[in-house]
Amino acid sequence: MMATNSRTEEAWTSRARQARPLGREFYLQPTVEVARGLLGRLLVHESPEGLTVGRIVETEAYLAEGDPGCHAARGRTERNSPMFEDPGSIYVYFIYGMHCCMNLVTQPEGVPEAVLLRAVEPLAGMELMRRRRGRERLKELASGPAKLAQAFGVTLQHNRGSILRRPLFVSTQRVEPAAVVTTTRIGLAAGCGEGLPLRMCVADSPWLSRPAGATNTTTRSKGRSNR
DNA sequence: AGAATGATCCTCT
DNA sequence: GAGGATCATTCTC
Numbered sequence: 001m002m003a004t005n006s007r008t009e010e011a012w013t014s015r016a017r018q019a020r021p022l023g024r025e026f027y028l029q030p031t032v033e034v035a036r037g038l039l040g041r042l043l044v045h046e047s048p049e050g051l052t053v054g055r056i057v058e059t060e061a062y063l064a065e066g067d068p069g070c071h072a073a074r075g076r077t078e079r080n081s082p083m084f085e086d087p088g089s090i091y092v093y094f095i096y097g098m099h100c101c102m103n104l105v106t107q108p109e110g111v112p113e114a115v116l117l118r119a120v121e122p123l124a125g126m127e128l129m130r131r132r133r134g135r136e137r138l139k140e141l142a143s144g145p146a147k148l149a150q151a152f153g154v155t156l157q158h159n160r161g162s163i164l165r166r167p168l169f170v171s172t173q174r175v176e177p178a179a180v181v182t183t184t185r186i187g188l189a190a191g192c193g194e195g196l197p198l199r200m201c202v203a204d205s206p207w208l209s210r211p212a213g214a215t216n217t218t219t220r221s222k223g224r225s226n227r
Numbered sequence: 228a229g230a231a232t233g234a235t236c237c238t239c240t
Numbered sequence: 241g242a243g244g245a246t247c248a249t250t251c252t253c
Contacts (some may be wrong), residue, residue, distance in 0.1 A: 070245095077236055077239070079237075079239080093238090094236070095236095095245070096236085097235030097237075098235050099244080101245065145245070146247065
């Protein structure tokens, strides 16, 4: 069981090395489709520090119309301007004084829509992720948008970069999720579209920022528990 | 299992 | 000057 892990890490490393980046057309699909279509794909970063690879298991769509939670909901600012760039652009924002979150821009230039990467399953480069995160447990490496960005070494410097080519890209290759669950979004302030069903996750994945069923910080646990 | 809190700083009013 | 698409820790039930 233990030996299998490093064996598979090697396998994922070689897969990542051979993988091809997903092209521009993918990010021109409706943003919700992009959010859904990203699930199961590899997020790869061949950084100077080393390689990190993860399987995307949780995303969140942000829309230009009817979505008060979108950073561009009240027009263009310096901060959100990367959202208006070409599809396949990277939008990173700084939040809560300490964290960065990574979004992939969708839609033609001028239409501010994007998908927030919320969680990945660590597959390769876990030692580097541990170092960047200052945490040992696999579960804590990338099970949340800011954790993911930190584990993959993504910072504000990546703003306006491209996800369409190396060293930072999403693979065409995909492990089709057995089931995808759509839930309401997480973490938005009241009145900011927190009820919109725009969060996508791989139903049975243990690597999510929250369980697939969870809707908000107030998780209800009346129905069924495990054990 | 859930609520409260602190860390910490960019971005906009 | 306030607030935020978060995280980890600590507290209480």
